[in-house]
Amino acid sequence: MPIKFGTDGWRDIIADEFTYDNVQRVACAHAQVLRQSQGQSVVVGFDTRFQGAGFARVVAETMAGQGLDVWLAAEYLPTPALSFAAVHHGAAGGVMVTASHNPPAYSGYKLKGSYGGSATPAIVAQVEAALNAPEAYSGTRGTIRPLDIRQAYYEQLDRQLDLDLLRAYRGRVIHDPMGGAACGWLTGYAEHAGLNLDLTELHGRPDPLFHGVNPEPVPQSLGELMALLAGESGQTLGVVTDGDADRVGAVTAGGHFFNSHQIFAVLTAHLYRVRGLRGRVVKTVSGSRVIELLAQKLGLEVLETPVGFKYITDAFLEGQDDESRAVLIGGEESGGLSSRGHIPERDGLLNSLLMIEAMAASGMSLPELFADIEKEVGFRHHYDRADLHLSDQFDKAALLAAAQNFEEVAGHAVEGVNTRDGVKLTLVGGASAMFRASGTEPVVRVYVEAQSDEDLRAILDEATRRVYRYDPGHQPG
Incomplete structure (x- = not known):
């Protein structure tokens, strides 16, 4: 093979x-x-x-x-x-x-x-x-x-952060490294920088089985962290890094998952308004409409790429050679983000600390910060993704060809088709549905964004059914 x-x-x-x-x-x-x-x-x-x-x-x-x-x-x-x-x-x-x-x-x-x-x-x-x-x-x-490299890397983080703001943060933080490569690294950095955070680890013991879950910062893998924060309020925050710590996720007080699109938006606003940084905003095609609308409000150019951080890396490298093309922040739907001044690499540890920094600067929780962005751009963000595991009879080419000709999904008329990577349909009312086959697993991912949970569920359910039509080996269950 x-x-x-x-x-x-x-x-x-x-x-x-x-x-x-x-x-x-x-x-x-x-x-x-x-x-x-x-x-x-x-x-x-x-x-x-x-x-x-x-x-x-x-x-x-x-x-x-x-x-x-x-x-x-x-x-x-x-x-x-x-x-x-x-x-x-x-x-x-x-x-x-x-x-x-x-x-x-x-x-x-x-x-x-x-x-x-x-x-x-x-x-x-x-x-x-x-x-x-x-x-x-x-x-x-x-x-x-x-x-x-630990000490030198920690010193690099020092250069990317406002340590005075971080030292002023008084909320509780739980880091879930999921048994992966970040075990001990965030707590170690807090000690290095003298942050005095109320910071603890969940699943901080390295584990090749990742404590029984797939090491991805998505809700289905974060049940224990969400339960821990269910009774919390205020600025308490759970930050999550994936198996190799380049991706980030968050769980907020009350046990609510805070997705990668929301993190991207909050950090964009924070870097622009609080840190005074400027540059292009680079997003993959699977990213939220909120990112585009926020960038427009801030007067920032948006560059859209295929899925894969290597394409965002290309944009960062272009910006290193041409100041007019410099990147403020680049990110993808899966939780990989990097920002100006750092290496052109996803960094779950840095982005965990930047979220804390944004909360310390504003005195607000992440959901409060994101709610303000939704009001500013006039878009209510509801998002979900389905990872559909398919049989060897699945006809990927037929699905993607058919999707380009869908006229509606769950009663929402199609007004735009984007084939940059897979097929992304823009629907009337600002919703979208995207179909993309994984490059590493026998999986098709369906990404849906809408302005209400009702529309989200209807579109995601209908899009999922349409994928399975092209898999004769699918067994409903």
Whole structure:
């Protein structure tokens, strides 16, 4: 079975296709590309998944054998810390052994650029080509040295945050790292920065099974945190990081999930109005209409990309070379966000702290801040996503072709069709329904946004039924 790269590298099931032999093949191809770009060193890290350290060692040994000097993490670390290490050590690139938010059975190989972010589509294409046409190497072997980036990464966070505001915050914070790579990192940063936060961890013990859930900051994985906050009020906040800590989620007082679109909007307003930062707003096609409307209110240009943070990375890199194209904030529906001045990488730890900073600056809770944005832009945000697991009989091409010709969904007329990535239908009244097949799992995701919960449920139910029409193997249940 061929190795297939998705939106952020290669992921597969451990001991099935994700094996030492296949990891060695990918690492060899990656090293070949780095050498061709005159690269001399690479950083390698891993999360808390099964055999993460072993797979990382295979990557390190392979790349050293290909002539590269390797900085190898001695223990698990967050993806943003690994990406920052590439910049800090002047490496040609990086490798993070992680499957991010995927189920525990998966592991993966994330490609990172010298600039400290997701490999661009051009870099990924080069690695794929090298995988299919490997070249022999007979030069000098490189070295392997231990990577310890925690202190330097914490100092990078210092430069991105208003520490006086954070030190003034008096609310309670619970961090749920979901047993993943952020275990101990947020509490460690609070101690480093002298924040004196009332900060505790839930699921702070590293666990390759992620304490029984998929390590994704979505409501179905956060029942315990939501129950803990059900009786809380005021500025109490739960922040969540995914398996490798590049994505972020939130649960607010009362046990209410605060989704990634809402986080994106609140941080955009905070960075613009409180921190005084300017630049473009970059969102993936699956992002909320609220982001576009807010950017328009603030007089900021909006750039829309396909799904995948590597496309947002491209925009950040363009802005580094041209100040007029600088990016204020870039984000995706899945909870990955980065902002101006930081590495062009999703960072769940930084964004957790920025949410706290926004609350400290305003004296308001996240829902209160977002409610003000809804009033300002004249749009009530209701959102949900369905991940539909399909059989091998599913006809993806037929679904996407048909969706482009849908005239209505649940009685809402279609007024626009966007095929940038999958098919996104804009419906009369501001609602939208998007159909997109996963690049790493046998899944079709249906994203729906509407201005009422009633419309949301009706559109999502109808869109789901239409997907299943193209899967003869689907068994209702």
